[in-house]
Amino acid sequence: MSGERTARHDYADEIGAYFEGFGLPRIPGRILGWLLVCEPPHQSPEQLAEELGVSRGSVSMAMRMLQRNNAVERVTVPGSRRTHWRLRPGFWLDEAAEKAKQAREWIKQAERGLDVLADAPPESRRRLEEAKEMYTFLAEQYEHIETLWYEQRKK
Structure with missing residues (x-):
């Protein structure tokens, strides 16, 4: 993780546990939780992996699930060629x-x-x-x- 653990990280973990309580995978829940509280509101897969302490492969699989459920969307960030994700408005x-x-x-x-x-x-x-x-x-x-x-x- 970049820097120290924060209440935002704890919150993302709580959302992951919430997901898991419904029989869903924990990592997509953690990512959703992070996207609810992170700054900036869009994150690259590398940022997500680093902040949540998970592999890029785990992020990729989780993003596919979240995208299938229309929870996230790709966004373009000026000056960056990387993919970025955010919670989908609506x-x-x-x-x-x-x-x-x-x-x-x-x-x-x-x-x-x-x-x-x-x-x-x-x-x-x-x-x-x-x-x-x-x-x-x-x-x-x-x-x-x-x-x-x-x-x-x-x-």
Whole structure:
């Protein structure tokens, strides 16, 4: 790492542990955490590797994962020929849209299950009906978040 360990480094580690708690790899979480608190807000793979004490290969694999999830984007830095990465603006709001999409997919799965159990007694269908009701509610709420977010930001 360059220089001494800071609270920012600790924070990046905490985000990595948070990711790991959900069964995700730790290094992409650490990188995401670092990109939330680093200065400048864009970092080269070399900077990320040095600051987080990981290999360039680990950074490369983690960036591919973060890029697939639209969490990061490449940026051009004047005077540098290196690739730089930053947290993609709008990422957090897009997370809500992705959750709405996932909820809608679960609704389809529940409906498919209900079709399979079309002739089953109501108590056999109840689990799927409950799943469908919950995911319908979640989809509607997630879809409403964008409007609420912009209203909140205006205040």
